[in-house]
Amino acid sequence: MTTTHPGGDSAVVLAGITKRFPGVVANRDVHLTVRRGEVHALCGENGAGKSTLMKILYGMQQPDEGTIEVHGEQVRFRSPADAIAAGIGMVHQHFMLADNLTVLENVVLGAEHLHGIGGRARRRIAELGRQTGFGIDPDAVVEQLGVADRQRVEILKVLYRGARIVILDEPTAVLVPQEVEELFVSVRSMREQGYTFLFISHKLDEVRSIADSITVIRRGTTVGTADPRTVSNRQLAEMMVGSELPSPETRESTVTDRPVLELRSLSLRSADGLRDLLHDVDLVVRAGEIVGIAGVEGNGQTELVEAVMGMRRITSGQVLLSGRDLTRAGTLARREAGIGYVPEDRHRHGLLLTQPLWANRVLGYQTRRPVARRGGWLDIDGARRDTERIVREFDVRTPGIEVAAAALSGGNQQKLIIGRELSGDPAVLVASHPTRGVDVGAQALIWEQIKDARAAGLAVLLVSADLDELIGLSDTIKVMLRGRLVADADPRTVTPEELGAAMTGAGAHERGDTGNDERGHGAAEGGER
Amino acid sequence: MGTLRGRLLPPVLAIAFSALLCTVTLMVSGANPASGIAAMVTQVGEGSVAVDIVNSAAVYYLAALAVAIGFQMNLFNIGVEGQFRVAAVTAAIVGAAIDLPAGLHAVVVILTAAVTGALYAAIPALLKITRNVHEVISSIMLNAIAAGVIALLIREDMFGELRGSNIGTHTIPESGWVGGIGFGDRGTLFGLVFLVLVIGVGYWVMMNRTRFGFELRASGESPTAAAAGGVNARRMILVAMLMSGAVAGLVAMPELLGRDHTYLITSPAGYGFTGIAIALLGRNHPGGIALGALLWAFLDKSSLALDNVGVPKEIVTIMQGSIVLSVVIAYEVVRRVELRAERRRVGRQLGANGGGTGNGGATPAAATAGGAS
Numbered sequence: 042m043t044t045t046h047p048g049g050d051s052a053v054v055l056a057g058i059t060k061r062f063p064g065v066v067a068n069r070d071v072h073l074t075v076r077r078g079e080v081h082a083l084c085g086e087n088g089a090g091k092s093t094l095m096k097i098l099y100g101m102q103q104p105d106e107g108t109i110e111v112h113g114e115q116v117r118f119r120s121p122a123d124a125i126a127a128g129i130g131m132v133h134q135h136f137m138l139a140d141n142l143t144v145l146e147n148v149v150l151g152a153e154h155l156h157g158i159g160g161r162a163r164r165r166i167a168e169l170g171r172q173t174g175f176g177i178d179p180d181a182v183v184e185q186l187g188v189a190d191r192q193r194v195e196i197l198k199v200l201y202r203g204a205r206i207v208i209l210d211e212p213t214a215v216l217v218p219q220e221v222e223e224l225f226v227s228v229r230s231m232r233e234q235g236y237t238f239l240f241i242s243h244k245l246d247e248v249r250s251i252a253d254s255i256t257v258i259r260r261g262t263t264v265g266t267a268d269p270r271t272v273s274n275r276q277l278a279e280m281m282v283g284s285e286l287p288s289p290e291t292r293e294s295t296v297t298d299r300p301v302l303e304l305r306s307l308s309l310r311s312a313d314g315l316r317d318l319l320h321d322v323d324l325v326v327r328a329g330e331i332v333g334i335a336g337v338e339g340n341g342q343t344e345l346v347e348a349v350m351g352m353r354r355i356t357s358g359q360v361l362l363s364g365r366d367l368t369r370a371g372t373l374a375r376r377e378a379g380i381g382y383v384p385e386d387r388h389r390h391g392l393l394l395t396q397p398l399w400a401n402r403v404l405g406y407q408t409r410r411p412v413a414r415r416g417g418w419l420d421i422d423g424a425r426r427d428t429e430r431i432v433r434e435f436d437v438r439t440p441g442i443e444v445a446a447a448a449l450s451g452g453n454q455q456k457l458i459i460g461r462e463l464s465g466d467p468a469v470l471v472a473s474h475p476t477r478g479v480d481v482g483a484q485a486l487i488w489e490q491i492k493d494a495r496a497a498g499l500a501v502l503l504v505s506a507d508l509d510e511l512i513g514l515s516d517t518i519k520v521m522l523r524g525r526l527v528a529d530a531d532p533r534t535v536t537p538e539e540l541g542a543a544m545t546g547a548g549a550h551e552r553g554d555t556g557n558d559e560r561g562h563g564a565a566e567g568g569e570r
Numbered sequence: 571m572g573t574l575r576g577r578l579l580p581p582v583l584a585i586a587f588s589a590l591l592c593t594v595t596l597m598v599s600g601a602n603p604a605s606g607i608a609a610m611v612t613q614v615g616e617g618s619v620a621v622d623i624v625n626s627a628a629v630y631y632l633a634a635l636a637v638a639i640g641f642q643m644n645l646f647n648i649g650v651e652g653q654f655r656v657a658a659v660t661a662a663i664v665g666a667a668i669d670l671p672a673g674l675h676a677v678v679v680i681l682t683a684a685v686t687g688a689l690y691a692a693i694p695a696l697l698k699i700t701r702n703v704h705e706v707i708s709s710i711m712l713n714a715i716a717a718g719v720i721a722l723l724i725r726e727d728m729f730g731e732l733r734g735s736n737i738g739t740h741t742i743p744e745s746g747w748v749g750g751i752g753f754g755d756r757g758t759l760f761g762l763v764f765l766v767l768v769i770g771v772g773y774w775v776m777m778n779r780t781r782f783g784f785e786l787r788a789s790g791e792s793p794t795a796a797a798a799g800g801v802n803a804r805r806m807i808l809v810a811m812l813m814s815g816a817v818a819g820l821v822a823m824p825e826l827l828g829r830d831h832t833y834l835i836t837s838p839a840g841y842g843f844t845g846i847a848i849a850l851l852g853r854n855h856p857g858g859i860a861l862g863a864l865l866w867a868f869l870d871k872s873s874l875a876l877d878n879v880g881v882p883k884e885i886v887t888i889m890q891g892s893i894v895l896s897v898v899i900a901y902e903v904v905r906r907v908e909l910r911a912e913r914r915r916v917g918r919q920l921g922a923n924g925g926g927t928g929n930g931g932a933t934p935a936a937a938t939a940g941g942a943s
Contacts, residue, residue, distance in 0.1 A: 352797055373800025382798060390798035393791045395909075404788060405799035407781045417781045440916055447909060448916040 051113070052077040052206050052237040053098065053129075058107035060093055067093040069262045071107070075206070080228060080238040082252035082269070084245070086281050086507075090261040091241050095208050098239075099131045100124035111206070130204025132195045134211045140184035144177055144194050148201050155201070169200050172234060174227050188339070189220040193227075206237045213247055214338050225251050243281070245274040246541065257281055274538065295329035296516050300363075301500035302326040302349070302380075302469045307358035309344055309524075318344040320524045322358070324502075326469060331491070331501040333515030333532070335508065337544050341524035342504045343385060346473050349502065350382055351375045363468060376405050379468035383458055383475050385504070387451075391458045394447035398439065399428040401446050402461055409465060431460035436486055452483030459487050469500040476510060488514060508537040522546050576908045581851060581858070583904075584897035585865070592889045596881060606881040613875035614868070618757025625759065626867035627860075628766040628824050633845025634863060635773055636687075636818035638854040640705075642777065643790035643810050649694060649709025650818040651842025652716030657687035657819030658826055659720045659739065662833035663729045665826075666740035675746035680765075680823055687819020688812045690716070695811035699804045705811070713842070724835060738834035748827040760828035769817065774856045786810060818842065847894045853901065866890065 051074050058071040068090050075081040085091045096102040098109065100118030109116050111127045118124045121131070138147050149162050156162040166179050175193040177186075183194060192212060199207055209228075213221045228238055228251060242248050248255060248269065255267040257280040264280055302325070309319040319341050326332045336342050347353040349360060351372040360367045362378050376382065382405070384390035392401050402424050403412045411423035428442045435456045439449055446454060455475070462470060475491065476484040491514060495501055505511050511518055511532070518530040520543045528543050593603040614620050633650055640647035647653075661683035670678060693712060697703035723739075724730030730737050750758040777783035788796040789806045797803060821841050826833060848866055852858030873886035 350798065371800065371802060372797065373802070376800050384798055389792070389794045391795060393788055393795055395791060396787075400784070403784055404795065407784050407799070407801075413781055419779055419781060419784055421779070444912060444916055445909065448912045 050077050051075065052111070053239070054110040055094070055098065056108050056110070058094065058097060058104045058109070060097060060102060060104050067261055068097070068104070071258070071261075071263050073256050073263060075237060075239060076254070077112075077237055078232060078235050079253040080232055080240055080251055082240045082242060082248040082255045083258060084243060084248055084255055084277060084281060085258035086243055089258050089281070091258055092210065094258065095131065095210060095239070095241060098124070099129060099208060125202050125204065128203060128205040129208065130199030130202060130206070131208040132192070132199055132210065132212060134214060136191050136195055138183050138191060138194060141182065143180050143182055144186075144197075145179040147183055147194055148179075148198050152198075152202050155203075165201065166197065169197055173197070173200070173231055189216055189223065192216070192224070196227075205235070206239065207231075208239045208241070210241045211243075212240070213242065213244060221247065244541075245277050246538070248277070249274070294516060295496050295498070297328045297330070297498070299328045300325045301328050302502060303359075303361040303364075304349070305359040305361070307345070307348060307360070308356045309341075309348055309353060310356045317524050319348060319355070322524075322526055324519065324526065326500040326502050328468075328498045328500050329495055330516045331495055331503055331514050333511040333518040334502070334504045334521050334526075335511050335518055335530070335540055335544050336521035338506055340521050340544075342473070342521055344524070345521070346382075346385070346471055346502075346504055349375075349471055350380065373405075373408065376465070377408060379466070381462035381465060381467035381470040383455075383462050383470065383472040385473035385477070387454055387458055392446045392454060395445050398432070398437075398442040398444060398446060398449075398457060399424045401457065402428040402431065402464075405461070406465055427464065431457060431464065435460035435490065452479035455479045456483055456486060459490055463490060463494055463499075467499065469502065470494065471502045473504045474506060475503070476505075476507065508540050512537065512540065520544055576904055577853065577855070577858070580853075580900035580904045581862075581897055583900045584851070584893050587896045587900075588889050588892035591892050592885055595888060596885060599882075601881045601885075602879070603881075605879045606876055606885070609875040609879045609881070610868075610872040613872035616875070617755065618753075619871050621753055621757030621759050623864065623867040623871045624763060625757075625824065625828075626871060627863040628760060628763045629821060629841055630844055630848055630863040630866055631766055631770065631860060632817055632821045632824075633841045634848035634852060634859045635769065635845075635856070636814045636821070637842075637845045637849040638852070638859060639773070639786075639810055639814040639817065641790070641849055641854050642783075642786045643806060644793075645807065645810055645814070646706050647691065647694075647709060647811065647814045647818075648706050648846065649691065649712050649842070650814070650821070650845050651839065652709065652713035653687040653690045653815045653818035654821035654842055655720055655839060656690045656716045657683040658822030658837070659723050659833045660686040661819075661823070662739040662742065662826055663723065665742035665746045666729075666832075668746075669743060670745060672745040675743070676748050676827055679742065679746050679827060680820065683819040683823055684816040685819070688816040691811045691815020691818065692808070695808045698811075699807055720833075721835065724833070733834075736834050736836055738832045738837070740832065742827070742831045746827065747831060750828050758828075760824040762824040762828055765820075766824070769820070770856045770860060777856075782809070821845075847890065850894055851897050 053073070053075040055071055055073040058068050060068040071090075071094055073083070073094070083091050083094070093102060097104050100121045100123050103119070109118070111129065116123070116127055118127070124131075139150065142150070145163060145166060148166055149156075149158050156165045163179060170177060173196070175197065177190055177193055177197070183191065186194070196207065212224060216224060232238065240248070240252060249272070252269045255269055255272070255277070257264050257267065257277065259281055267277060267280065304322055304324040307319055307322040308317060310316070311318050322345060324332065334342055334345065344353060348355045351367070351370060351374070355368070358368070362375070362380065365378065367375050367378060370378070388394065393404060399421070403419060406412050407419070410420070411427050412420055414420050425442060431437060432439060432442060437449070437453050437456045437460065439453060446457070449457070459475065470491070472491065476487050479487070488510070491501060503511065503514060512535060513532075515532045518532050518535065518540065519526045520528040520530060520540070522544065527546065530540055530543060596603040596606060614623065633654065636650045636653070637647055661679045664682045665675070665679040668675065668678065690712065694703070694705045694708040697708045698705050722728060724737055726732055726737070729739055731740055748761040750761045752758045777787065785796065785801045785806060788799060789801055789803060793803055822833070822837070825838070830837065844866060848859055848862040851862035851865075852860070869886045869890060873883040876883040876885065
C-alpha cells in the first residue's frame with residue numbers, strides 16, 4: 042500500500058474519462074480528484090453516469106479515453122481484481138452475499154489466500170471490526186442479519202481485501218434514518234484512520250452532512266465541485282440539472298369526486314409471518330387525480346404496488362376499482378378491469394427482452410383488442426399496427442418494431458411501456474418510478490403523457506423516489522413509512538426538504554397531530570429491530 | 571433469435587463440427603471416413619431404408635415436440651420416456667379389449683394414449699405446483715416407475731400373453747389398425763405420419779398465433795414479466811405439462827397401430843431421450859425439429875451400412891452426442907453475437923450523437939435530483 046509520498050495528497054485522479062456504449066455516451070470528459078483521507082461525494086441525478094464512472098474506477102468497465110491515477114501512479118484496470126490489488130474496493134447497492142454462510146465465511150470467500158480460513162482470518166476480522174466500530178458476530182449466519190448489518194459485512198469484505206479507497210454506491214438507499222446515522226459515524230471514524238471514501242448519492246442532505254467535498258456529474262460529464270459547508274441544496278440541485286430548471290407542472294386541478302381505485306385497510310404480512318409489510322393502508326384515487334406515494338425505498342411501496350396488481354396476496358383488506366371488488370381477482374383480471382401498470386423494474390417486470398417490440402405490446406394485453414381476438418387468438422397485425430402507433434406517439438427511438446426490446450436504450454424501453462400501459466384505455470395507472478434511469482428527454486415526454494392522461498380523467502397512483510417528480514405531478518401526496526401511510530402533504534406548498542423529513546419520520550407535514558402520532562409508532566418499531 | 575441466419579447458423583455449425591470430429595476420430599482409429607459417408611448415403615437408396623427413415627423420424631418428431639412444449643417455458647419434461655411407454659401399454663390394452671368399427675376404434679386408442687400420457691405427466695406437474703418438487707427429479711423417478719408399471723400390466727395374469735419367449739399385450743383387432751401407404755419392397759409408410767404433420771402445424775399455430783402460446787413463451791423468457799403481465803404461472807405449468815404429456819402419449823402410436831398391433835416387453839424404448847436431443851437441435855421450432863428428426867433417423871438407419879465398409883457403426887452415436895453438445899454452445903454464442911450486433915445496429919441507425927445521454931439534444935425538461943431526506 043502506497044502511503045504518503047508520490048502524487049501529493051490525491052488518492053484518485055480521473056482525467057478526461059470517456060466511455061461510449063452503442064448509441065449512448067455514458068461518460069464524457071470526466072475529471073474527478075479525490076484527496077487522500079476524505080469523504081468525496083459524487084452527486085448526480087439518476088442516469089447521469091455515476092454508476093458507469095464507478096464501474097470504470099473499479100475495473101468493471103474500461104474507459105475509451107482518459108486516464109486513472111491512484112496514489113499518483115497511472116493505472117489500467119482490466120478487472121475488479123486489478124482495482125482491489127491497487128487498494129480500491131466497492132460496496133454495491135445490491136448486496137452480494139451468500140445468505141446461508143456466516144459473516145466470517147462471507148468475508149473470507151474468494152480471499153482465502155490472504156489470511157487463510159481459520160484463526161488468522163478470524164483475528165483479522167475482529168481487528169477490522171474494532172477499527173470500524175462494527176459489532177458483528179463473525180459466526181452469525183447472514184440470512185439472519187438485517188439490512189444495515191449486511192451492509193457492514195459488505196464493507197468488511199472490502200476492507201479485508203486491503204482496500205484503502207472505498208466506493209459506496211448509494212449506500213443509504215436501503216437504510217432507515219437511524220441506520221444512516223450509524224453508517225455515517227463509522228465512515229467518519231474510518232476517515233480519521235486514513236481511509237478514503239467515494240460516496241455516490243443523489244440525496245443532498247446526506248451528501249452535505251457526510252462529505253468533505255462534492256463533485257457533481259450531469260448528463261455524463263462532471264460539471265463542477267462544491268464545498269458542502271457553503272453550498273445549499275438548491276444550488277446543488279441546480280448544478281445537477283443544469284439550467285433546465287424544475288417546473289414540472291403548471292397546475293390546474295382535474296380532480297373529480299369519482300373514486301376509481303380504493304384500497305381499504307390493506308395489510309400484508311411477510312412470508313415468515315413476523316413483520317407487517319403493509320399495515321392498514323387506506324387510499325382513494327379519484328378520476329383525474331394523481332396520488333403520489335413518498336417514502337424511503339423499502340418502506341412498503343413495492344409491496345403496495347404488487348398488492349394492487351394482484352401479484353401478492355394480501356393478508357386482509359379490499360381492493361376496489363370503480364366500486365367493483367377486485368380483492369380476489371388475479372393480475373390479468375385486474376388489468377382487464379382497467380388497471381395499467383408501469384413496474385419499477387422494467388427488465389424484470391415490464392419487458393420480454395429478447396422478443397420484438399410488437400410482442401412486448403401484447404404482454405399484459407393478450408386477451409384484449411387490438412392485439413388479440415376472441416377465442417384465444419392473437420391479432421399479430423393489430424399488435425404490429427398498434428406498436429407502430431406507440432413508437433410514433435411516444436417518440437420511441439427505434440429502427441423498427443421487429444428489433445428486440447433489449448436493443449433499445451432505457452428511456453426508449455420506458456416510453457414503450459408507458460405507451461403500452463396507456464393504450465388499454467385504463468381507468469387507473471399504477472406507475473412505479475416511471476422515469477427512473479431514463480434521460481431527461483424521455484422524462485419530460487413521460488411526464489407530459491401522464492399529465493395528458495390525467496386531464497382526460499385517468500386516476501394515477503404514482504410511487505417515486507424523485508421528490509420533485511412527486512411534488513410536480515401529484516395532486517395529493519401520501520407519505521409511507523414502515524408499511525403505513527403516516528402523513529399527507531399538499532404538493533402546492535410542500536418542499537422536497539419537508540417531504541424528506543416526513544419520509545424519515547422526523548416530522549410530518551400538515552395534519553400535524555396525526556403525523557406526530559404515527560411518527561411515534563415508527564420510532565417504536567425502529568427500536569425493535 | 572431474430573434473423574434466419576441466427577436460426578440456421580448454429581445447427582449447421584454444430585453438424586459441421588461433429589462431422590469433423592467424427593472424421594478425425596475415424597482417421598485416428600484407422601478407418602476411412604470417406605467410404606463411411608459414401609456407404610451411409612448410398613444406404614438410403616437400399617430396400618426400405620428411405621421409408622424407414624421417415625417412419626422413424628415421425629416417431630422422433632412427436633417425442634421432440636413433447637419435450638419442446640415444456641422447453642418453451644423452461645420446463646424440462648425428462649419424463650417423456652415414461653409417459654409414452656405407459657400411454658402405449660395402456661392404449662394397447664384398451665385397443666385389444668374393445669371392439670368398435672374401423673376408424674373409430676383407432677381414434678379411441680389414440681385418444682386413450684394421449685389422455686394417459688397427459689395424466690402421467692400431471693403427476694410431476696402437480697408435485698411442482700403444490701410441493702415445489704423439481705420436474706426433472708420427479709419425472710426421472712416416474713420413468714423408473716413406468717418400467718415397473720408396464721412389467722406389471724403385461725403379466726399373463728393381468729393383461730398380457732406369452733408369445734414364445736416374449737410377453738406383450740393381446741393383439742389389437744384389425745378394426746383398430748391404421749393402414750399405411752405401401753411402396754412394395756420399398757416398405758410401408760405409417761398412416762399416422764400424416765397425423766404427426768398435422769400436430770406439427772398445430773404446434774406452430776399454437777405457439778405463434780394463440781394467447782396460450784404467447785403466455786407459454788413469455789413464461790419461459792421471463793417468469794416475472796409474465797406474472798406482471800397477468801400470466802398465471804401455476805396454471806401454465808399444469809397446462810404445459812398436460813400438453814407435453816398428451817403429445818408424448820402419441821409417440822408409440824405410429825408403430826403400435828401401423829406395424830406391431832401389440833405392446834411387447836421388448837418394444838423400443840429410449841424415444842423420450844432422443845426427443846430431448848432433437849428438441850435441443852431444432853431449437854423448439856417445428857421446422858427445426860422436423861429436420862433434426864430426419865437427420866437423427868438418417869444417422870440411425872444408415873449406420874447399419876457402416877459395418878460393411880469396416881467402419882464401426884458406434885461412430886454415429888459419437889456424432890449424435892457431439893451434435894447435441896455443440897449445438898447448445900453454438901446457439902448461445904450466436905445469440906450473444908446477434909444481440910450485440912443488433913444493439914450496435916440500433917445505435918448506428920439512431921445516429922449516436924457525441925453529446926449527452928441516449929437521446930442527446932433532448933428537449934429542455936424539468937428534472938431535479940431526488941431532494942433531501
